Amino acid sequence: MPELTKLYSMQEASEHTSKEDCWIVIDGKVYDVSSYLDDHPGGDEVILQATGKDATDDFEDIGHSQDARDQLKTFCIGELDTSTAPPAIPELTIVSKGQTSSDTVKKLKDLTKQYWVVPVAVVGISAVVGGILYSRKK
Structure with missing residues (x-):
């Protein structure tokens, strides 16, 4: 029987931003990294600053090793529920030179x-x- 994946909204994930209760969202997955904060080589503040938002870009910009990526998997508690994601950025409307909106x-x-x-x-x-x-x- 396949394991059911727990879905979390971004709102729910963003409510866990303290040192004692710290969740981050990376690549659509939700991680509870509370127990890892003191062990993080970059310090706990780096992770705490990434809470409450999608931290994928922050995580990727650092260039984490494969070992770090494997270790991150151990903290996964579920996936981000994309049905509750904020609406997409509206498309830009292009108005031709002679036309005014x-x-x-x-x-x-x-x-x-x-x-x-x-x-x-x-x-x-x-x-x-x-x-x-x-x-x-x-």
């Missing part, structure tokens, strides 16, 4: 309304500082 125009107008203060403040501060420096030279 009212939604795009609205978003652009909203951005300009929100961020006009920064350039105005920079110009104002520059004028004040320039005036002070000019008056000191006289």
Whole structure:
């Protein structure tokens, strides 16, 4: 009889982020590495920073040895339930040069309304500082 695999949501995995109860997600698998934190050559903080998210890229970027990969398997407690995964990033809509999207125009107008203060403040501060420096030279 095949062994049933326990499925965990990313939300559930992200609730285990303490030194006493530490789970990480790598390549769609969930690992309880609580007992390994003190033995990790890179220190426990490296693993603790990788909790609450998919740590696959962090794990791969380090270049772990085959021995480390084999040891990781011993901590596997289940798989990530992909049916509860967050929705995919929406596709980029390409608008041709002559075509305008009212939604795009609205978003652009909203951005300009929100961020006009920064350039105005920079110009104002520059004028004040320039005036002070000019008056000191006289």
